[in-house]
Amino acid sequence: MAGGGIREIKQRIKSVQSTSQITKAMKMMAAAKLRRSQERAEASRPYAEKMRDVVMSIAAGTGGSKHPMLQARPVKKTGYVIITSDRGFAGGYNGNLLRMLTKSIKERHTSKDQYTIIVLGGKGYNFLSKREHPIAESEVGLSDTPNYGDIKDIARKAVNLFAEGEIDELYLVYNKFISAISQEPTEVRLLPLASVEKAENAPTYDFEPSAEEVLADLLPKYAETLIFSALLDAKASEQGARMTAMGSATDNANEMIEKYTLIYNRARQAAITQEISEIVSGASALE
């Protein structure tokens, strides 16, 4: 390899180095954000749990309530709420999820009239709108630490689609957070609400104004809460996925740097050897 090759390799090393700096910084940021997201998910749990307790004990107490949100009806149209990220660099985070959604859509539905999608996150929106899936609502550019107020409207719209009979069931598709290195694409049926079991040691409540009316007030809120919890979970998953992806990107970059450095050193040595032998042979020609 001649002198020109050395410079190219050197440039290559530099560029990989700067890439690895970026991926390393992104990994550290993701780690910090992951901690924050996890804290938020943790902080939201008491509300969701309490809400479930109350809903369960009311629904059980009123003996198989006739509230439409608790009753399965023949499915003519299905709604999907999918939670994706706005930014990439998160490995298979969005890809796996969207693949799962398109797969279950393909399995369940034969035409585009049979389902509609509510999308959170720009990645999902771009993917689904490009493939001309019916999108009922969308919300992009959510913060990494979303507030309830940020998604209240879209969650309410999703629940209203069901309440008004536009859709007959509602699925929630998101990445469930298992651990920092493991996230699982999950699909759960949100509405109608799954069979309710009476929570243990729940007291028998009095209701004001009436059990049915309290339930009518609570159930949409409960469904919205579930969407919000899933969003917080998904955000934690996103950071976890990004952390892992950026971690392995950094590792790969370092490996590459090592490889190129070795090639660089070899080329440098070869060039020096060549130069010396040129000088020696030049000198011996003068004798």
Added chain:
Amino acid sequence: MNTIAIEVVTPERLVYRGEARIVVARGVEGDLGILPNHIPLVTPLKIAPVVVKKANEGQEETIAVSGGVMEVRKEKITILAETAELPDTIDVDRALRAKERAERRLAESGQEDFDFKRAQLALQRAIMRLSVAQKGR
């Protein structure tokens, strides 16, 4: 003296936890004063302040609650709210702006309109926040 535990939680966090002599809240059917050993009860709340009177005479805490549901058990009250704020965390400027905006919308849009109802609720929230903030000063 007998007290009852109270917790106010929003989807984001636990806002308030304490012991109360009596808790006064505005349910959809009217004002409720909850004393210890109250019968188990669930009721949605109106957009209104919740007043927690503490065990020490004269001490009380006012919490601005909207979109709330109150669950009462014998020994504990839990308020689940979409938003809940203590007086010192209320952004008065923001509430003032929200109030003006809501009033403007109410003046512009016709009644029965969807936006009209929204503006009405927004106005209620803003007014409640302002009154709670004022009381807390």
